[in-house]
Amino acid sequence: MRVGMPRGLMFYKYYPFWQAYLDSLDVELVVSERTNKKILDLGLEAAENEFCLPLKVFYGHALSLKDKADALLIPRLVSVHKKEFTCPKMLGLPDLIHALEGRVPPVISPKIDVRKNTRGYYRELMGLGKRFDGKNRRIVSAILAGRRAQIEYEKKLIAGMTPPEALEGDTRETTKQELTIGLVGHSYNIYDSYITLDLIKRLRRAGAKVLVPENISPETIDAESRDLPKRLFWTYEKEIVGSAFHWMKSEAVSGVIYVLAFACGPDSFIQSVIEDKSRSLGNVPVMSLVIDEHSTEGGMITRLEAFIDMLKRRDHAACNASHG
Numbered sequence: 001m002r003v004g005m006p007r008g009l010m011f012y013k014y015y016p017f018w019q020a021y022l023d024s025l026d027v028e029l030v031v032s033e034r035t036n037k038k039i040l041d042l043g044l045e046a047a048e049n050e051f052c053l054p055l056k057v058f059y060g061h062a063l064s065l066k067d068k069a070d071a072l073l074i075p076r077l078v079s080v081h082k083k084e085f086t087c088p089k090m091l092g093l094p095d096l097i098h099a100l101e102g103r104v105p106p107v108i109s110p111k112i113d114v115r116k117n118t119r120g121y122y123r124e125l126m127g128l129g130k131r132f133d134g135k136n137r138r139i140v141s142a143i144l145a146g147r148r149a150q151i152e153y154e155k156k157l158i159a160g161m162t163p164p165e166a167l168e169g170d171t172r173e174t175t176k177q178e179l180t181i182g183l184v185g186h187s188y189n190i191y192d193s194y195i196t197l198d199l200i201k202r203l204r205r206a207g208a209k210v211l212v213p214e215n216i217s218p219e220t221i222d223a224e225s226r227d228l229p230k231r232l233f234w235t236y237e238k239e240i241v242g243s244a245f246h247w248m249k250s251e252a253v254s255g256v257i258y259v260l261a262f263a264c265g266p267d268s269f270i271q272s273v274i275e276d277k278s279r280s281l282g283n284v285p286v287m288s289l290v291i292d293e294h295s296t297e298g299g300m301i302t303r304l305e306a307f308i309d310m311l312k313r314r315d316h317a318a319c320n321a322s323h324g
């Protein structure tokens with residue numbers, strides 16, 4: 001059996017787990033290509049116009065697997081941390097893709113919900129393994145193999161790699177680093193080089209060292225996000241806020257760039273939280289970059305260049321002031 005995985009939404013978060021789990025059960029995993037014009041066009045044509053861009057991109061990836069897989073693996077992500085939730089779109093994702101019946105392979109959607117405990121999660125993984133003819137002992141080994149692969153992956157990220165470097169072997173150009181920029185946003189936005197018009201590469205070419213949320217430990221993210229008057233119960237948004245707060249408070253970066261998707265409710269809420277913090281601390285400027293299917297290279301380059309120039313001038317002025 002060939003199981004297809006769309007290279008969108010949670011791909012950069014959990015691919016190593018699924019790859020090792022399925023491999024241990026002798027199931028072939030087929031991943032869609034990196035986002036390209038054809039995939040985006042497929043998604044734009046099939047998805048509702050009001051959907052956020054990442055969802056439209058995901059549609060394109062799912063459709064591109066039509067004749068390449070016997071089934072699509074699209075977990076129903078309800079909660080990946082105790083007492084927290086994911087975006088409601090993740091919850092309904094399998095149903096949305098299932099509604100494309102005839103244009104995509106059948107959807108397999110184990111429910112991931114660890115809001116209260118992990119019992120149901122393991123039950124789902126055992127049930128999923130049985131669909132692939134696994135015996136209990138073999139499925140348990142597959143779960144363990146998946147967890148080991150995920151831990152190894154996360155270690156590489158904490159050591160400073162970006163997910164595309166750790167997963168896809170992307171290489172880093174060596175450039176002169178004149179400043180450090182913290183790049184925040186959902187993983188499916190910031191690591192999709194097609195929809196962000198190669199943002200990470202552009203920043204590096206402009207002399208920036210780029211830090212990403214996956215380089216920060218979950219404990220630090222948790223502690224930093226407690227700065228908010230009310231606890232954030234959206235896991236991935238907490239990661240964004242916690243990373244931005246951490247870099248701003250520790251002054252580990254010269255500036256923060258927040259990439260947000262047009263028509264994303266959680267993103268627009270978080271945007272104001274981060275911008276408020278930047279204003280109250282007054283030390284690290286933030287630039288928000290909204291992406292949608294009409295984002296143009298010209299518009300992005302102009303804004304990036306202006307932001308980077310401003311940061312370099314600030315750093316220069318601060319350096320001169322400290323040397324008297």
Ligand code: SF4
Binds near residue numbers: 087267
């Ligand atoms: S968090 Fe925003 S971008 Fe992500 S799936 Fe939900 S609405 Fe879309």
